[in-house]
Amino acid sequence: ESLERVARARLSILFLFLRFLLFSVRAEDDDDDDTFTFTRVIMGGSQSGERAMEVSDAGELQRETGFTAEEMQALQRTFHSICNRKEADGVIHRSELKEALGFHDSMFIDRIFRLFDRDENGVIDFREFIRAMAIFSENGSLEEKLKFSFQIWDVDEDGYISREELYRSVGASLFENDVKVSEDQLFELVDATFAAVDVDGDGRIGMSDYAR
Numbered sequence: 376e377s378l379e380r381v382a383r384a385r386l387s388i389l390f391l392f393l394r395f396l397l398f399s400v401r402a403e404d405d406d407d408d409d410t411f412t413f414t415r416v417i418m419g420g421s422q423s424g425e426r427a428m429e430v431s432d433a434g435e436l437q438r439e440t441g442f443t444a445e446e447m448q449a450l451q452r453t454f455h456s457i458c459n460r461k462e463a464d465g466v467i468h469r470s471e472l473k474e475a476l477g478f479h480d481s482m483f484i485d486r487i488f489r490l491f492d493r494d495e496n497g498v499i500d501f502r503e504f505i506r507a508m509a510i511f512s513e514n515g516s517l518e519e520k521l522k523f524s525f526q527i528w529d530v531d532e533d534g535y536i537s538r539e540e541l542y543r544s545v546g547a548s549l550f551e552n553d554v555k556v557s558e559d560q561l562f563e564l565v566d567a568t569f570a571a572v573d574v575d576g577d578g579r580i581g582m583s584d585y586a587r
Contacts, residue, residue: 432502440505441514447505454504466498467491482547486527525585535579541565
């Protein structure tokens with residue numbers, strides 16, 4: 376229960392922001408054309424040899440994510456509004472995502488950026504942005520949403536949340552939300568969370584524990 380409360384305090388900001396983007400996208404969906412036409416989407420920027428997305432790639436991405444043509448076009452505009460905040464190079468940098476989400480703590484930005492940046496090249500291209508947004512849409516499953524949030528806490532990406540990771544994550548979450556607690560209180564919160572969630576008592580929280 377403690378983990379759930381803290382997770383919601385932090386993740387609600389991210390989820391609401393992304394859902395707002397999707398709501399705005401659907402508000403612009405006002406015709407029945409199901410063919411997505413790009414107005415030149417640069418993939419990868421200067422770091423991966425700028426090229427326009429091919430029409431066949433666009434169709435494949437639309438089929439993969441389940442977005443309508445209008446949603447894809449609106450998300451394209453959203454993508455460009457973010458990636459042009461600091462550098463107009465066709466990709467989203469960490470600082471641009473941080474500004475767009477309105478976060479202050481570097482730890483959460485690092486984790487969220489890492490999960491968006493699937494190829495780990497240090498920037499988020501349009502494909503990565505669309506695939507991440509799809510998780511938060513109606514097309515994304517509960518399992519995908521749980522996995523995404525679990526991975527934010529699993530800092531070392533070993534498939535488990537350790538006490539140290541939870542301590543760091545909870546501390547960062549409380550700091551982000553301007554909640555002040557003592558170090559002893561933070562340790563107590565972590566201990567209480569493990570007592571409630573770590574069912575098999577192995578000293579770590581796995582995905583099966585987290586999803587209960």
